[in-house]
Amino acid sequence: MVVAVAVVWQGIGTAVVGSTISPALSTFTTAVAFFGAASIALLVLVTREHGRFRPRERPTFREALVMNAVTAGAFGAFYIATTLIPSTAASVIETGLGPLIIVLILVRNGGRRAHGLVVPGLVILAAIVIAWIALHDDEEASGSGVVLGVALSILAGACAAGVLLSSHRIAGRGVSAARISAVRFHLAWALGAAIGLPVIVRGSFGPGELLFAAGVGVTCICIPILLLQWGVTLAEPVHAALVISMLPAVVLVGESFMTGVLQPALAFGMAVLVVFSLIGARLGR
Numbered sequence: 001m002v003v004a005v006a007v008v009w010q011g012i013g014t015a016v017v018g019s020t021i022s023p024a025l026s027t028f029t030t031a032v033a034f035f036g037a038a039s040i041a042l043l044v045l046v047t048r049e050h051g052r053f054r055p056r057e058r059p060t061f062r063e064a065l066v067m068n069a070v071t072a073g074a075f076g077a078f079y080i081a082t083t084l085i086p087s088t089a090a091s092v093i094e095t096g097l098g099p100l101i102i103v104l105i106l107v108r109n110g111g112r113r114a115h116g117l118v119v120p121g122l123v124i125l126a127a128i129v130i131a132w133i134a135l136h137d138d139e140e141a142s143g144s145g146v147v148l149g150v151a152l153s154i155l156a157g158a159c160a161a162g163v164l165l166s167s168h169r170i171a172g173r174g175v176s177a178a179r180i181s182a183v184r185f186h187l188a189w190a191l192g193a194a195i196g197l198p199v200i201v202r203g204s205f206g207p208g209e210l211l212f213a214a215g216v217g218v219t220c221i222c223i224p225i226l227l228l229q230w231g232v233t234l235a236e237p238v239h240a241a242l243v244i245s246m247l248p249a250v251v252l253v254g255e256s257f258m259t260g261v262l263q264p265a266l267a268f269g270m271a272v273l274v275v276f277s278l279i280g281a282r283l284g285r
Contacts, residue, residue, distance in 0.1 A: 002231035003243045006224045011250025013220025018087075019258050024199055025213045030075065031192025032214045033221035034185040040226060041181035048178075057174045059183055067166055067180065068187035073159035075188055077152040084149030088266065089131040091248040093150060096127025096273065097157030098241035099280065102165060106238070116238070119280035123245050126273035130248070133265050160244075164237040171233035181229045242280040249274050 021029050059067065074094070081090040099120035107116065131153075135146060167180055200210070232240045249270040256262040 002227060003235050003240050004231075006227035006231050007243055007247050008250055009227065010221070010224035011247050012254045013224055014247075014251045015254025015258055016220050017216055018255065021213055021216055024203060025196075025205065025209070027079070027192050028196035028200055028210070029213045029217040030079070030221060031189050031196050031217075033217035033225070034075075034189035034192060036218045036222040037181055037226050037229075038183075038185040038189060040222070041178045044178040045182055057176075058179055059170055059175060063166065063170055064183045067163070067170075067184040070159040070162035070166065071184050072187040072191055074156050074163060076191060077156035077159065081149045081152035081156065084145040084152070085131075086134040086137075088248060088252065089134040090149060090153045090156070091251065092127045092130045092134075092273070093153035094156040094160060095241075095245045095247050096124045097154060098161045098164065099238055099245055099277075100124050101158055101161040102237045102241050105161075105165065119242070119276060119283065120238075122276040123242070123273060123280065126269060126276055127245070130266060130269040130273065133263075133269060137263070161237075161241065164232050164240055164244075167229065167232045168235075168237045168240075177226075177230040177233045180233065181226055184229070239281055242277045245277045246274050 017026070017029065078090055078094055081094075100117070100123070103116050103120045131150070163184075167177075167184075170180060171177065228244075235243075252262075252266060252270055256267075
């Protein structure tokens, strides 16, 4: 349930960000969101968990490095991909690939039977069809740009699966979601700041515009990713990945509501993907 709430919130928030934040401020907005997530998590630790944990209940240095790398990789690869291919295609490839990667790893490790690949296979098949529709309608997409964009989306999906698996494994030792969030987002916000702050320095943005972008980042990105981090520590990785695979559909609904435009083929493809994801999530209970 927590994952579902986070996905709906993040999906609507993504639509709001896309319609209210200029591309020049998108990296700054994301950096503020990640910095806010880390800061809020640290505040929770100071006020609620100080002195109430044992050394084994914190991520190791290696685990912290891995979580920072896969988090920055997931968001960084995705945002670069959206400059090369439509965001619908990039997001559906990233989120649709997660369940398949996780199940493949679990099957290999003996934690799941091979028939568990059926629903994730259907989800990624629907995602491929949706991505093809989005790419087919994009007249500006070039051959080499499409290949690189798809490759980066696949990389983002692999990193996102790594986030789910590593978070669930670390939480299994008793590490809280707040403690994971307190160490997970630093590389992401640092890279975002390194890219976004020079744009602000060179630009002519007023204080009100920057404050509005920061507020949108905290409300529409920061809070849902903290909820999502909490949810993925509670849910099984496959179940969480299947729920997350419905995120592009929520974004599409939000964007359609705000723009008044909805492409029938994309809507139908998203509906099929949601059905497959819901079946998989239901079977996984």
